[in-house]
Amino acid sequence: MKQFRQDLGHKVEHSFWGTFIGIFLFFCCAIAITLVVPPLVDPTWSENTSHYQKQLYELGDPRVFISNSVTGNYDLQFVAYMEAGKTLSAFIEGEHSRIVAPEPLKKYISKENGPIHLTNKILFLRQPSSSFKDEVERLQGELKKAFTEEKPNWKEKGMTLPIFQVMELYDSGLKEGFSTSATEGALEDFAESDFVLVDMESKDKGHLFIKNPVEYRVREIEVPTGKGYLYSQKGKPIASLDELKKMGFWSRQELIEKGERIYAIEGCWYCHTDQTRTLVQDVVLNGSDAYPAPPSTASEYIYQDVTFPGTRRIGPDLSRTGVKRPSRDWHKAHFWAPKTASPGSIMPSFQHFFDDDPRGTPGAKVGVPNLQFEAIYQYMMTKGTRLTSPSKAWWLGQDPVNTKEIIDGHAK
Amino acid sequence: METSKVIYNDEPVKWLLYPALCFLIFGMLVGLFISINGFLMPDYFSGEYIHFGRVRPVHVGSVLLLWLLSADVGLLFYLVPRLCGRSLWNPTLAKIGISIWWFSLIFGNLSYPFGTNWGWEYAELPMFVAFVPVKVIFLVGWLMMAATMLVTIAGRVYEKMYVSLWYSLGAIIWTTITVYIGWFYIYQIEGGISRVNASFFYVHNLVGLIFTPMGLAIAYYFLPKFANTPIYSHRLSMVGFWSIAFTYAWIGAHHIIHGPVSQWLQTTAIVFSLWLFIPVWSVVTNLFGTLRGNWKKYLESPGIRFIMMGNVFYLLTCVQGPLMALRNINEITSKTDWVIGHSHISLFGTFTFFAIAGVYYVIPRIVKKPLWSPELADWHFTLNLFGSLFFILPLWIGGFLQGLEWANWANGKTYAEYLQNISVVPFIETVAHMQPWWLLRTLGGAIVVFANFIFVFNMFNTIILPPREETAALKESA
Numbered sequence: 001m002k003q004f005r006q007d008l009g010h011k012v013e014h015s016f017w018g019t020f021i022g023i024f025l026f027f028c029c030a031i032a033i034t035l036v037v038p039p040l041v042d043p044t045w046s047e048n049t050s051h052y053q054k055q056l057y058e059l060g061d062p063r064v065f066i067s068n069s070v071t072g073n074y075d076l077q078f079v080a081y082m083e084a085g086k087t088l089s090a091f092i093e094g095e096h097s098r099i100v101a102p103e104p105l106k107k108y109i110s111k112e113n114g115p116i117h118l119t120n121k122i123l124f125l126r127q128p129s130s131s132f133k134d135e136v137e138r139l140q141g142e143l144k145k146a147f148t149e150e151k152p153n154w155k156e157k158g159m160t161l162p163i164f165q166v167m168e169l170y171d172s173g174l175k176e177g178f179s180t181s182a183t184e185g186a187l188e189d190f191a192e193s194d195f196v197l198v199d200m201e202s203k204d205k206g207h208l209f210i211k212n213p214v215e216y217r218v219r220e221i222e223v224p225t226g227k228g229y230l231y232s233q234k235g236k237p238i239a240s241l242d243e244l245k246k247m248g249f250w251s252r253q254e255l256i257e258k259g260e261r262i263y264a265i266e267g268c269w270y271c272h273t274d275q276t277r278t279l280v281q282d283v284v285l286n287g288s289d290a291y292p293a294p295p296s297t298a299s300e301y302i303y304q305d306v307t308f309p310g311t312r313r314i315g316p317d318l319s320r321t322g323v324k325r326p327s328r329d330w331h332k333a334h335f336w337a338p339k340t341a342s343p344g345s346i347m348p349s350f351q352h353f354f355d356d357d358p359r360g361t362p363g364a365k366v367g368v369p370n371l372q373f374e375a376i377y378q379y380m381m382t383k384g385t386r387l388t389s390p391s392k393a394w395w396l397g398q399d400p401v402n403t404k405e406i407i408d409g410h411a412k
Numbered sequence: 413m414e415t416s417k418v419i420y421n422d423e424p425v426k427w428l429l430y431p432a433l434c435f436l437i438f439g440m441l442v443g444l445f446i447s448i449n450g451f452l453m454p455d456y457f458s459g460e461y462i463h464f465g466r467v468r469p470v471h472v473g474s475v476l477l478l479w480l481l482s483a484d485v486g487l488l489f490y491l492v493p494r495l496c497g498r499s500l501w502n503p504t505l506a507k508i509g510i511s512i513w514w515f516s517l518i519f520g521n522l523s524y525p526f527g528t529n530w531g532w533e534y535a536e537l538p539m540f541v542a543f544v545p546v547k548v549i550f551l552v553g554w555l556m557m558a559a560t561m562l563v564t565i566a567g568r569v570y571e572k573m574y575v576s577l578w579y580s581l582g583a584i585i586w587t588t589i590t591v592y593i594g595w596f597y598i599y600q601i602e603g604g605i606s607r608v609n610a611s612f613f614y615v616h617n618l619v620g621l622i623f624t625p626m627g628l629a630i631a632y633y634f635l636p637k638f639a640n641t642p643i644y645s646h647r648l649s650m651v652g653f654w655s656i657a658f659t660y661a662w663i664g665a666h667h668i669i670h671g672p673v674s675q676w677l678q679t680t681a682i683v684f685s686l687w688l689f690i691p692v693w694s695v696v697t698n699l700f701g702t703l704r705g706n707w708k709k710y711l712e713s714p715g716i717r718f719i720m721m722g723n724v725f726y727l728l729t730c731v732q733g734p735l736m737a738l739r740n741i742n743e744i745t746s747k748t749d750w751v752i753g754h755s756h757i758s759l760f761g762t763f764t765f766f767a768i769a770g771v772y773y774v775i776p777r778i779v780k781k782p783l784w785s786p787e788l789a790d791w792h793f794t795l796n797l798f799g800s801l802f803f804i805l806p807l808w809i810g811g812f813l814q815g816l817e818w819a820n821w822a823n824g825k826t827y828a829e830y831l832q833n834i835s836v837v838p839f840i841e842t843v844a845h846m847q848p849w850w851l852l853r854t855l856g857g858a859i860v861v862f863a864n865f866i867f868v869f870n871m872f873n874t875i876i877l878p879p880r881e882e883t884a885a886l887k888e889s890a
Contacts, residue, residue: 019581020585023585026661031661034662046602264529269531280821281821292830302602306530306531306532306607312751346450346455347454349458350463
């Protein structure tokens, strides 16, 4: 027996190839099971959290364009790029607004409390043309009558008469067009259950749509740095996507990608984690005043090139920032001087995110103002806001990933 | 084991060790700087190129790759030929590899403040720095160096492989695959958690399957050399080796426990983490056993002291590691400064101590001069040890306390109670509570930097100056 063991020991030690192959096999086995298998057996590593997330990343972000587009006007402009057959829009009447349209287009109008009518044609709203003059007056009269009947003593209450707006719906006949976008921030209009698809079919259970699009037209103006553009209904329409980009517009997708890159370059991830762990302290740290934040799932991250779960929390976790801190102004002040904006913080200031003006307002440039800031802002606004459609959001008390069960350890 | 008849070519050793010593000081100074500018006087020097997030990767890259990895590989170039009984195969190829290794690492590491950080931990190197493909260059350089060592081992004169050779062979294979996965493979898979998983596989194996086998090869080789005694047990070292080979690669996911990865993967990582006790105990027992009955040698040689203290730290770090992987302990320690303390005790306390011991042995022998000042070496060890305790203990204690403060938010039964807890001690306040610990960390760090300045000073004096008269002549032990 002793002889046998010595022989074996010698043979094993003797064998360069035995060692080599042994190390290699052990290693490959571990790689196969811990690296190759998990994405194959766990669908959440590649599945969407919701239709909303999928459509926002794939359909929404590449088609929402952002720029100030003109010197002297620091307000951002949001332009939606519409493609016939791909993007959907809806024309919804409000409490004090009505839409007029020629007979064939009437089916695209949604009533105030009815189902949302969605179309993939490129239709726009505009000030009613003279042929609708009588109908506009009639509708305005009806609205006024309804208002005064409902609130007969509105004058005594000190109320002012609302503006009763009537817009005309018309068919642009375009294959691609540009509209002003009603939504700008992290949340988009999404038709979840109560909707009608007009003249089209789709198996999707929900649809991102543009609400009441008005064609985006611009007037050229002279600015010190060259040509600037001013939004004007009487201006000329945008001819193509290239033209829009030449005017200095960036899509939200491009901004989010740039934001992710900035997050890496600046080393944000050394001090901030990007994961709500399945722990009570994490769901309360990231939660709203009324509801716990749902713990992060693998599905949240599938559209990222680099993901930053993080290993150290010198600053708070950022995985639900889009909900906890949605304000662009708050982030501007905070990046400019974190120690002032949030006393006790040790975060460095990021004044190089801003163009040359000391208060973080842009210099005389055409394009996205404070480009780096806007990029990191748009990136952070994706955090926690895209898990489910807004109507099923966790901050409204809905629980998309069974927060409580996960915390209690009951869920898989 | 060796014969003095073989003439060894030590040029590759010098090419790696000398610059590595400079980067030891450089990397530690950067670390000291960020401990002050990031924490004690946050953002005192502010601006795009100098704030914490831009400079931290320079510290990590410098001490990790430019110092520790380079020094470890340099020491392998010393011990591998001697254990094989033949001169290194093709030293010219090795030197070409080393040249482009240095070029890519220095160029890559110093570029981080200018916005090249790629965003993966320990793999911040981008594909290109100003059109220079640093990652590919590094890998090519490493493959050249690895080839010379592999051929040397394959064509060795001594039939039996000493345990250090096993570890070297393992390190060569593991380094190649691990670096490939962390730097290249990660972009061939889907974005999101798949990449995170690959990243943590890489992060852990960088320590577990690159620095651990290299460090243990060094400890197993130089401790018997310093003490002039054989290793305590070859069989035990084999147990250690194969259990490392079996367990380490499985545990990457323990970096993201409670995180957004599958529960079974977390559990697998935890189970394999616990198995790490086997290689750790075998290594620790073996190294302590080697010095059994010979403890007076601990007093005589700073090299032995560094290896033995490194061994103590190895025990500590490897007791911590598996425990930190347990879900309930992880809940407290994870994401706090405990983790920073843990990474420093393993990479600095253990493997840097081992590498320093190796450098103390190797440099006097390759320049064929005695150590310039043994007294300074004594000072180096003492200051380094106490400095590192001052610097690591506060991180553990402070981090643990911060973790407890966070866990206290979860006291109660309803969400309202949790909210009440967090409003009493908000997050920002738990950060403020770290300040005294961060101060101690900086003080300890300053001592460590000073100690290692003495070390590098002593080493370059040994290399450059003629031997001092009072130093006893040191012969290369055959």
